Amino acid sequence: MSNPIVQISNFNLKYGNKTVLRDLEWTIQEGENWLLTGFSGSGKTALLKAIAGIEKSTDEIVVNFDRQSNARPVCQYIAQWYQFKNVEGVANFYYQQRYNAQQVQDTLTVNAELAHYAEENNLNLAKSEPILEALGFAPLKNAQLIELSSGEHKKLQLVKALWLKPQLLLLDQPYTGLDIQSRQNLNNLLDRLTTEGVQIILISNETEIPACINRYGEIIDGQLEEHFTFCTRNEIVIEDRPIPEFLHEAPPSSSETLIKMVDVNINYGEKQVLKNVNWEIKAGEKWLLQGHNGSGKSTLLSLVNGDHPQAYANEIYLFGNKRGSGESIWDIKEHIGLISPELHWYFDFNATVWQSIASGFFDSIGLYKEIGWHKRTQVDELIEYFGLTENKNDLLAQLPLGKQRLVLLARTVIKNPELLVLDEPCQGLDAHQTLQFNTLIDGLCTTNRTLIYVSHSDDQLPKNLTHQLLLSKGEVIHNHIYKKKEELESV
Known part of the structure; x- marks a missing residue:
C-alpha cells in the first residue's frame, strides 16, 4: 500500500492561551477528497495552513507527493480572501480607491497578473483560457485588479489554483462571493481536476459541494471526527437573547x-x-x-x-x-x-x-x-x-x-x-x-x-x-x- 498523501499525528495548536487543536489525528489516503466543517473558530483554517506549511512548521504533519503523478508535487492553500498588490508590490489600498478613476491604474490588469503568475510557475498562458471561460472571467482580462468585485477577485484566485493543478489543493471557503452559476461551474471544474491526480480538502458552509467529495470530517473540541455521509445541521437552535x-x-x-x-x-x-x-x-x-x-x-x-x-x-x-x-x-x-x-x-x-x-x-x-x-x-x-x-x-x-x-x-x-x-x-x-x-x-x-x-x-x-x-x-x-x-x- 502506498504512503498516505497526508499523515497527521498528535498535532496541537494554540492561539495565545487558547488550545485550538488538541492531539489531532488525520490520515488522508490517495484518492480521498475531504469536506472539512466545524463552527467558526474551531481551527479549520489553522489546520489547512499547517498542512501547507504556512501556519506552523512541524514534524507532526507529513505530506507525501506521488512523483509519477501528472499533477504538480506541491500543496497549494487558497485563502478566503485574495490579497493582491499594486504595481510597486505593496497592498496599502484604501476603501474608496476602487471608484477613483485616477487611482485604478495603480494595479496590474488581470492579463498582466496572469502572465506574471505563468512566468513564476512555468505555466502555459493558453491553458488558463478554458478555466477563465468556465468561470465567466474571460471578459475581464483587461480590467485592473482594483476594479474587480469581491466575487471577481475570488474567481481570479481560483483560476490560478486550478491552472497550477497541484497534487494537494486546500480550499478555504471557495464559494465566498460567487453567484449561483459560478458555484456550479466551480464544482464541475473541481470534479474534472480530481480525475487528473489532484486531491482536495474543502472548507465550506455550503450544502452544494462537488461530486468528487468522498470523505467528511468535522473539527469538534480540537479534534477531527469523521462522518461517513454528508450531514448538515438541519435544526439549529440559537440562544434567545433579547435585542439590546x-x-x-x-x-x-x-x-x-x-x-x-x-x-x-x-x-x-x-x-x-x-x-x-x-x-x-x-x-x-x-x-x-x-x-x-x-x-x-x-x-x-x-x-x-x-x-x-x-x-x-x-x-x-x-x-x-x-x-x-x-x-x-x-x-x-x-x-x-x-x-x-x-x-x-x-x-x-x-x-x-x-x-x-x-x-x-x-x-x-x-x-x-x-x-x-x-x-x-x-x-x-x-x-x-x-x-x-x-x-x-x-x-x-x-x-x-x-x-x-x-x-x-x-x-x-x-x-x-x-x-x-x-x-x-x-x-x-x-x-x-x-x-x-x-x-x-x-x-x-x-x-x-x-x-x-x-x-x-x-x-x-x-x-x-x-x-x-x-x-x-x-x-x-x-x-x-x-x-x-x-x-x-x-x-
Missing part, C-alpha cells in the same frame, strides 16, 4: 423617500458599469439586491453610501437631498449602517474588538475619539449580544474571520441607523452565526427601519424582505415586490 434596548426603535426617517435614482449611468472609460438605473426606496422598505458577479451591485451601493465620485454627474437623491446640493459624505453616512466585503478587507486589524465596534458611531476605520458612558454601555451590550465578551480586548487580527465579521456586523448597527446596507453580511459565518445575525436583522426591521440586503444565497436571508432589485450587466431587469422562493414555486 437601544435598538428597539429606529430613529425617525429623514424623508418619505430615502433613495431615488433617475436614469443613473456609471462609466469607467469605455466600460459602462450601470446603465439607465432607476430605483426608489421608501422609508421602511426592505430590499433584496441580487445579480451575478460583476453585475454592478457594489457600484450601485457605493452611490447609496456616498463613496462614488460619479454620483455628482447623475440625478440621485439621498435622504431628501439631491446629491451635490451641499451635503458632505459624512452627512450621508450618518444615516447608514454599512457592512461589505470591501469594508472588511480595508479595516484596521490592529484595533481591538471594542474599538472596532465603537468606531461605528463615527463611520471611521478604527476609533480615534473618546466616547461617553452612555455609548460605552451600548458597545458592551452589543458585545454581549454577539457572544464576544471573552474577545472584548483582542485585536481584530487575532480572531478567526467568522468572529471578525461578527465584530463588524455589531459595528454596523451600533449607531441605530435608519438605513442598513448589508452587502453579503454572512460571508465567513457558520450556519449558527448566520441564523443569529438574520434573527437580529428581523428584530431590528420590525420598526420603520429601511434595509438593503445583498446575498447570492437564498437560504441565508432575513424573513422580512419586501422588495427585490435584480441587476444584470449593469441594467435593472427585475424591480418589484419580493416573493419567497416557495411562493414563486406555488404560482
